[in-house]
Amino acid sequence: MNLFSLIGDFSVFFFRSLFISWKIKTTKWRILEQVYHIGIGSLPIIIVIAIFTGLVSIVQTSYQLIGTVPRYILGTTLGRMVMIELGPILTALMVSGRCASSMAAEIGTMRVTEQIDALEVMAIDPYRFLNLPRIIGIFIALPILTVISEFVALICGAVYAHYFLDVPFSVFNYGLTHYFYAKDFFGGLIKSLFFALVIAASGCYFGFKVKGGAKEVGKAATYAVVTASILILVLDFLVALVIFG
Amino acid sequence: MGKHMKETLVGIFIIAGIVVFIILYIWLSGRIGLRNTYDVVVYFEDVTGLRIGDPVTVFGIEKGKVKSLEIDRENVKTIIALDRDIILPKDTKIVVRSVSYVGSDRYVKITPGRDEEIPDVYYGVSEALDLESMATQFDSLFTSFKNFNMGELTEVAAELSRNIDKNITRLVDMMQKPTSKIDAVVEKTEDVVEELDSLIMLLKGDGAIGKLLTSDELYEEVRQTNLALKDLLEDIKENPKRYINIKVF
Numbered sequence: 001m002n003l004f005s006l007i008g009d010f011s012v013f014f015f016r017s018l019f020i021s022w023k024i025k026t027t028k029w030r031i032l033e034q035v036y037h038i039g040i041g042s043l044p045i046i047i048v049i050a051i052f053t054g055l056v057s058i059v060q061t062s063y064q065l066i067g068t069v070p071r072y073i074l075g076t077t078l079g080r081m082v083m084i085e086l087g088p089i090l091t092a093l094m095v096s097g098r099c100a101s102s103m104a105a106e107i108g109t110m111r112v113t114e115q116i117d118a119l120e121v122m123a124i125d126p127y128r129f130l131n132l133p134r135i136i137g138i139f140i141a142l143p144i145l146t147v148i149s150e151f152v153a154l155i156c157g158a159v160y161a162h163y164f165l166d167v168p169f170s171v172f173n174y175g176l177t178h179y180f181y182a183k184d185f186f187g188g189l190i191k192s193l194f195f196a197l198v199i200a201a202s203g204c205y206f207g208f209k210v211k212g213g214a215k216e217v218g219k220a221a222t223y224a225v226v227t228a229s230i231l232i233l234v235l236d237f238l239v240a241l242v243i244f245g
Numbered sequence: 246m247g248k249h250m251k252e253t254l255v256g257i258f259i260i261a262g263i264v265v266f267i268i269l270y271i272w273l274s275g276r277i278g279l280r281n282t283y284d285v286v287v288y289f290e291d292v293t294g295l296r297i298g299d300p301v302t303v304f305g306i307e308k309g310k311v312k313s314l315e316i317d318r319e320n321v322k323t324i325i326a327l328d329r330d331i332i333l334p335k336d337t338k339i340v341v342r343s344v345s346y347v348g349s350d351r352y353v354k355i356t357p358g359r360d361e362e363i364p365d366v367y368y369g370v371s372e373a374l375d376l377e378s379m380a381t382q383f384d385s386l387f388t389s390f391k392n393f394n395m396g397e398l399t400e401v402a403a404e405l406s407r408n409i410d411k412n413i414t415r416l417v418d419m420m421q422k423p424t425s426k427i428d429a430v431v432e433k434t435e436d437v438v439e440e441l442d443s444l445i446m447l448l449k450g451d452g453a454i455g456k457l458l459t460s461d462e463l464y465e466e467v468r469q470t471n472l473a474l475k476d477l478l479e480d481i482k483e484n485p486k487r488y489i490n491i492k493v494f
Contacts, residue, residue, distance in 0.1 A: 032251065033251065035255045035259070036251045036255050039255070039262075040255070040258050043258070140259065141258075144259060144261075144262025144263075147262055147265050147266045148261070150269060151269050170307070174300065176272075176273060177272070178275070178298050178299075180273040180274055180275065182270075182274070185273060
């Protein structure tokens with residue numbers, strides 16, 4: 001399968017998974033389970049990542065800027081870095097690493113053990129039964145995780161700046177709020193929605209297309225994560241171009 | 246874990262996400278303030294560069310923020326959220342100033358007065374933001390520099406340098422040439438000075454001329470002699486026959 005047919009197949013798979021009868025009444029529980037698995041399951045690691053994102057960013061920013069610009073710029077820089085780029089990207093990469101692989105492995109195992117065939121035999125649409133809850137689940141969970149990640153990163157940055165860099169909360173807060181543009185905040189969240197779609201699509205697609213045995217399931221998990229990560233970066237550029245370009 | 250428990254946790258997760266979203270947005274947009282403030286209405290004629298959230302300082306200390314800006318007829322009605330411990334009398338000076346000349350950051354500077362009356366509204370002034378005129382001046386300066394013919398300037402400078410070199414050479418030559426003549430003059434002058442010196446020594450010394458010039462006794466004798474000669478001549482004039490006897494035969 002060449003690149004173009006892969007892109008075409010991937011797109012058809014994605015739209016077929018999303019644009020079908022949702023049957024919310026029967027799918028609701030499965031969506032909820034996915035939100036639980038992706039959202040609450042990823043929350044601890046996302047918080048850890050966010051803490052260190054905030055700390056590393058503030059240390060690096062202060063190293064480069066303190067002494068050359070007013071200290072409140074630390075707040076401005078950290079705020080915009082976290083909102084526009086670091087929050088959405090790192091959260092999405094972490095969730096893709098954790099969830100895209102598990103989706104691909106789970107669906108791939110169902111494929112090789114013919115469970116998906118069994119679903120079709122029982123007249124259950126596997127796209128709606130397996131893919132739709134995952135896509136909607138991650139679509140709900142990822143922006144929430146992104147917001148929490150940004151919040152934690154900013155708090156950690158502010159605390160570090162106050163106690164270790166002699167930048168009081170009021171000064172940091174002034175920089176953070178004075179140059180705040182709603183576009184930055186919402187732009188980051190819009191990014192995370194696109195990232196959610198590609199993570200779910202990659203995980204489900206490579207799981208669905210598995211042929212063979214356990215080895216192929218492992219490969220599918222790897223492909224899912226790699227593809228999701230690449231697509232996240234490509235979409236990051238495209239969305240940035242549209243919103244901030 | 247039961248289905249009900251999962252539902253509850255997912256509900257908490259989503260609500261927490263929405264709450265964090267709202268808190269974060271309100272925090273970042275500068276609408277959360279821990280200060281106990283009250284609103285002060287100030288009218289300005291012009292608030293170029295001033296934005297909502299800009300700091301308000303009282304005696305140089307940040308004590309509030311610009312809360313809102315709106316046009317009210319021919320003025321700009323500015324609402325300032327000011328700390329409750331700051332009271333502004335009637336003669337308070339309120340000025341919109343720039344943080345620096347290079348940035349566009351503006352702030353409101355308040356200098357409270359001493360009056361006892363506290364008005365409902367205040368009137369402030371805005372310091373002119375001269376960046377545009379400064380930029381224009383810089384622009385014209387740069388244009389002048391651009392228009393200046395640097396090639397011509399270089400040529401003029403080279404010509405000037407050549408002339409200076411030439412003149413310095415000539416000056417050195419002029420100073421070197423008359424040295425021999427000056428030496429001869431100096432030598433002759435020295436001879437003359439030596440001769441004069443010996444003459445003076447002669448005049449001052451014990452010789453006849455020296456004594457003639459310096460001896461009072463000689464002077465007196467000469468004077469007496471002179472007087473005697475004078476008398477003699479007068480007597481000769483009066484009685485020539487006494488002295489002159491001419492006999493032809």
